[in-house]
Amino acid sequence: MIKQFFQSRLSIACLVIILLFTLAGIFAPYIAPNDPYETDLMNKFSSYTREHPLGTDQLGRCVLSRLIHGIRPTLFLSLLAMAGTITLGLVMGILAGYFRGWVDEVIMRVVDVMLSFPSQIMILAVVALLGIDIRNVILANIFVKWAWYARMIRTTVIQYTGKNFVLFSKSIGSGSPYILTRHLLPCIASELVVLATLDTGWTILNISTLSFLGLGVQAPTPEWGAMLNEAKNVVTSNPGQMVAPGVAIVILIAAFNMLGDCMRDAMDPREVRN
Amino acid sequence: MTSDNRVLQVENLTVRYKNRKRITTLVDDLSFHVDRGECLGILGESGSGKSMSSKAIMGILPPRQFDVTGSARFHTGSEEPTDLLRIKKEERRAVRGRKITMILQNPMACFDPLFPMGTQMAETVRENTETPVKEIRGLCQQVLKDMQIRSPEEVLLKYPHQLSGGMLQRIMIGLALVTKPDLIIADEPTTAIDSITQFEIIGELLKIKEQGTAMIFISHDLGVVNRMANRVIVMHRAKSLQQGTLAEIIQNPGDEYTRQLVNSRLTLVDQFNSFLREPGVSA
Amino acid sequence: MKYYIIKRVMATFPLLLGISFLCFIFINLIPSDPAEVALRLSQVPIVTDELLAQVRADMGLDKPFLMRYLHWLGDTVRLDFGHSYTNPSRTVLGELARSLPNTLILASLSLVLVIALSIPIGFLSAVYKDSLFDRIMRGFVFMTTAMPSYWIGLIFMWFFAIKLRLFPISGNTSLSHFLLPAFTVALSYISIYIRLIRNNMLLNMGQDYVLYAQVRGLKDGMILTRHVLKNSLQSCITAIGMSIPQLISGTIVVENLFAINGLGRLCIASIFNRDYPVIQAYVLFMGVLFILFNLVFDIIQMAADPRLRKES
């Protein structure tokens, strides 16, 4: 009883954290105390002051402001990538599961090849091909992940198309798009949401890692991975630079992971859990 | 009844299952006793808590999930009786597998799938008897032979999934007998076996009983219980409804459930017996 | 068994073909003309259109797509990946071979760390479920899955190399250079393994064969190590095998952070330099590695399980 309560409180806490980050990202220009691009070389690596609550970086820019503005690329681009992934996966999965036959065959073979490839390598390949740019990183993420969703959705679609109420709808002549949206989507929705929540954490990690390597968001734009990349260069002289962006990223990813775990537990009350 | 012959005295045994928020009572205030050379039958429908009570006595329910209260005093030799529910870990191991053995219900799932039968039998023998290492193999083969298993050498090399449920059950029975225990708990030991082998196994168990080993015999089968048990407990929904000899219970079923049980089973038994009496069928 | 292995091996061929085809498409999609590059490599001063057409014909670039693929496949099977764009005097194979040892050292060191730590931790976490130890370890697992490996690496670098001066900061000249990076890689993979082993242990501990082993009077320690652990590891084999190539590809970040001249650093540098043949060879290598590990560990898992071994 206590555990259940605690768990739901935990998931609410995660939701609140994610919501706070989102709001801060949306209203970044109003919340951030300073301009994230404004350099002040006289005042670099300053410690915590009222003007710069988290100090300044190697160019004298306000770390807190950069952190808040950094939510936009970090969180919003990940959400964008997830939206793209799910859309592509849905379309492919439903096409394969609903029409079967050669459509299914072709899509599933492609999915097999995609899944037998390590995802990090594939992302690098796509970025290498398209050029170093954050847009390409997003495309690469979608390209790498959609196959998982397509396979899962296809399985569910096949399971549910065999069920009575879908057959019934078909026999009374509702059109296929109607059948799909009306009956199938609710069936996969919960599973999809859990998977997507867990994967959002993964995507944030991935995009920031690529930015850290210099392949994603480029230099002056504030992004947490890119900020840590800059912090790397001064790790000997000013190790404090890596604290703020690192902590921010851990909190955000942890919130998504925990939320996903909680939702999965709520759906699947087995004894042995992760 | 004198308590000199007493082997096991169970009092107020209660088993509760703790799941996240709910607590379910699986065995409710069960009391009974077993004497030397006596067989106690436990009758009851599926899910009535027969296996749970015996597992609780053996102490194999994980304490994290199960809450076991009451007492189960086990009398061994002339020493003070030990309470199996409060016994220390090391002492329990000296009892479990040596002085009390048990035959579990679903033989197919009871052996480790990764080891051949010979290894698992040998480790049991090594753990519970003082058999010299060289003789263990021979003893295992003897156990199989006693249980009417053909080509024991081959069976020892086989993995559990390669043997039938009946064979595994007979091996379990053999292992339960090999340490010459004071008490055998047999949880539906004849369910996975065809009726001819069943007949032989029952004969084997009866012999053991005559040698003075006490036995708790759990079954749905009124006919088998009739042959084996001196006294019977009827369990229903975690509680014991009635205790006494089978004849007493059949003649005077104290409550509705027992009456139903007896009636439905008696018709079956009657049919069965009349079927057996027909010429040419008797084994 | 034999039949299954043959079937399983046969099934990998289409996958290998698929991956090689993807890589071939990759090199065909790149925004540079191989003929032009070839001319640049042979240091021809003036590139005319006729010369380009000539070279294209020589290289077979005017042939149909499928022909070119087969030709390329032939070269690839003979491990001929061509020359590096940025450093034409070097072959791609040579570049890979030069970087591979460092990556292998790093990956195997991390793998040893991961296995040496995760098996006992997963085992103890399951045996003492919900104890203080288990709860701490669950927290640890949760935190490490949320921590980017480059951040862990940075913290390690600062604390162990800069503050405590226990290890060199970067480079790959001695074994001690590899320890911090290996720990970093291990830390980001260890949580997967701990979870895997713990869950499998718990699953097995609820099985009837454990009850009966207790009934048979076996010691708890013996039941847990000889029976439960063995069964749990047995069901983890494929998963562990699958994550080895992942671990190898996971060294990319750490190699770049700690300046280790391995495959990952080569790959990132090649992306920056648009050295496409190297990238292609790297991607192909990783893909093949992935498929082969998957195959080998599938077979190992089968060979280790008597239920699968004796069938067919």
Ligand SMILES: Nc1ncnc2c1ncn2[C@@H]1O[C@H](COP(=O)(O)OP(=O)(O)OP(=O)(O)O)[C@@H](O)[C@H]1O
């Ligand atoms: N591992 C377990 N966890 C929780 N509840 C259990 C567990 N095993 C059994 N139960 C519950 O305990 C009750 C009694 O089960 P038990 O196995 O003792 O029945 P039984 O009398 O042996 O039935 P059967 O004749 O089918 O063997 C059942 O209601 C069952 O649902």
Ligand SMILES: [Mg+2]
């Ligand atoms: Mg039972």
